[in-house]
Amino acid sequence: MRAVDIIIKKRDKLELTKEEIEFFISGYTKGDIPDYQAAAWAMAVLLNGMTPRETTDLTLAMAHSGDVLDLSGVVDIALDKHSTGGVGDKTTLAVLPMVVAAGLPVGKMSGRGLGFSGGTLDKMESIPGYRTDLTTEEFLEQLRTVGIVLTGQSADLAPADGKLYALRDVTGTVPSIPLIASSIMSKKLAAGAQGIVLDVKVGRGAFMQTLDDARELAQLMVDIARLAGRRAIALLSDMNQPLGYAVGNALEVKEAIDTLHGHGPADFYEHCLKVAAYMLILGGKAKTEEEGRAIAAHTISDGSAWEKFRALVQAQGGDVAYVDEPERLPRASLVESMLAPKSGYVARIDAREVGETAVILGAGREKKGDPIDHAVGIVVHKKVGEPIEEGEPLLTIHANDEARLNEAEERLWGAVEISPEKPEPLPHFYGVIGL
Numbered sequence: 001m002r003a004v005d006i007i008i009k010k011r012d013k014l015e016l017t018k019e020e021i022e023f024f025i026s027g028y029t030k031g032d033i034p035d036y037q038a039a040a041w042a043m044a045v046l047l048n049g050m051t052p053r054e055t056t057d058l059t060l061a062m063a064h065s066g067d068v069l070d071l072s073g074v075v076d077i078a079l080d081k082h083s084t085g086g087v088g089d090k091t092t093l094a095v096l097p098m099v100v101a102a103g104l105p106v107g108k109m110s111g112r113g114l115g116f117s118g119g120t121l122d123k124m125e126s127i128p129g130y131r132t133d134l135t136t137e138e139f140l141e142q143l144r145t146v147g148i149v150l151t152g153q154s155a156d157l158a159p160a161d162g163k164l165y166a167l168r169d170v171t172g173t174v175p176s177i178p179l180i181a182s183s184i185m186s187k188k189l190a191a192g193a194q195g196i197v198l199d200v201k202v203g204r205g206a207f208m209q210t211l212d213d214a215r216e217l218a219q220l221m222v223d224i225a226r227l228a229g230r231r232a233i234a235l236l237s238d239m240n241q242p243l244g245y246a247v248g249n250a251l252e253v254k255e256a257i258d259t260l261h262g263h264g265p266a267d268f269y270e271h272c273l274k275v276a277a278y279m280l281i282l283g284g285k286a287k288t289e290e291e292g293r294a295i296a297a298h299t300i301s302d303g304s305a306w307e308k309f310r311a312l313v314q315a316q317g318g319d320v321a322y323v324d325e326p327e328r329l330p331r332a333s334l335v336e337s338m339l340a341p342k343s344g345y346v347a348r349i350d351a352r353e354v355g356e357t358a359v360i361l362g363a364g365r366e367k368k369g370d371p372i373d374h375a376v377g378i379v380v381h382k383k384v385g386e387p388i389e390e391g392e393p394l395l396t397i398h399a400n401d402e403a404r405l406n407e408a409e410e411r412l413w414g415a416v417e418i419s420p421e422k423p424e425p426l427p428h429f430y431g432v433i434g435l
């Protein structure tokens with residue numbers, strides 16, 4: 001078999017066999033197939049697509065390109081969740097403790113932010129001492145003894161995806177539904193997940209800009225899970241405006257802590273209840289969304305979810321004094337509010353612009369490996385559809401640099417709109433796939 005023939009076959013819109021896909025992925029992982037051939041192949045896939053069968057074979061080939069965790073001896077059912085990436089998305093920080101407090105241990109591997117979309121690891125690292133580099137042995141031990149783990153993806157899991165994702169990032173081949181679906185699902189399968197809630201974001205601040213694309217991606221991932229002998233439920237959720245109020249690492253940790261104490265933003269709390277409810281359904285603790293939501297809400301009102309979050313921070317070396325008193329978390333030196341120039345209704349808070357502005361402030365990275373500033377970010381004070389009076393704070397910028405603060409303010413004025421008519425509030429969710 002030759003790599004060039006596989007590229008030509010995909011260029012000519014033909015369906016690749018399982019053997020061809022396995023040959024290509026294993027050759028690329030080992031370094032026998034060079035980057036330029038993998039780039040040509042990825043572009044052929046982006047342009048010509050893949051059948052669901054090809055995508056499943058690609059997912060399995062990438063999942064088996066390194067170690068595959070087997071959590072069956074550690075938990076009754078290995079649960080996971082995954083967000084396709086968004087702005088202000090601190091869901092894992094609140095949902096994981098809720099699900100664990102409801103009696104289902106969860107060990108989760110998360111990623112870093114890239115571009116305008118934030119990453120769970122960066123947020124957790126706002127807490128001094130918190131380790132995101134647990135070894136596989138430490139991961140398993142903590143899952144066994146504490147019941148909750150939130151760490152980085154081990155380099156030994158799905159290494160083909162790590163290599164291919166970095167290549168796609170610089171070759172214009174990220175926005176391909178089969179490549180995104182196989183990238184996400186290969187990591188979940190390699191991490192041993194048996195039940196997965198997929199939070200597929202749609203809108204301005206998401207990879208998927210249209211509901212049709214989001215639905216196609218969600219259905220494909222649900223099908224891959226089934227063909228791989230696992231179960232996935234996908235939620236289609238809105239990402240036109242930021243989720244919750246806070247965007248930026250320490251600001252988001254603080255908002256997640258507020259939520260765990262029962263006073264988080266309404267939209268974010270609603271989001272968490274729904275994601276947690278479906279994890280509880282997959283884990284056999286709830287039969288319906290209503291039942292799952294009630295169980296999840298109880299873990300907030302009785303303080304048990306908060307206790308699990310605290311136990312997680314402690315187990316991973318974080319200083320709990322910072323989560324007990326979140327005002328001690330990193331704070332920016334310059335805090336400036338943007339006041340509404342007129343009265344009316346908030347008609348637009350462009351999530352993508354807010355996310356990109358947060359990167360300018362230093363909350364995210366332009367490219368992999370860039371350092372980040374945990375303190376900086378943006379707080380949204382009103383959601384789309386809410387009334388606002390002239391002079392009321394619309395957004396607050398947290399910055400550590402005067403020039404960046406000014407640039408952020410200029411950009412953000414273009415990201416928001418106040419209208420005299422009341423617009424419809426944006427929905428939280430557009431549907432559930434795979435129930």
Ligand code: URA
Binds near residue numbers: 181183
């Ligand atoms: N997230 C991933 O893990 N992979 C992609 O390809 C896109 C988003």
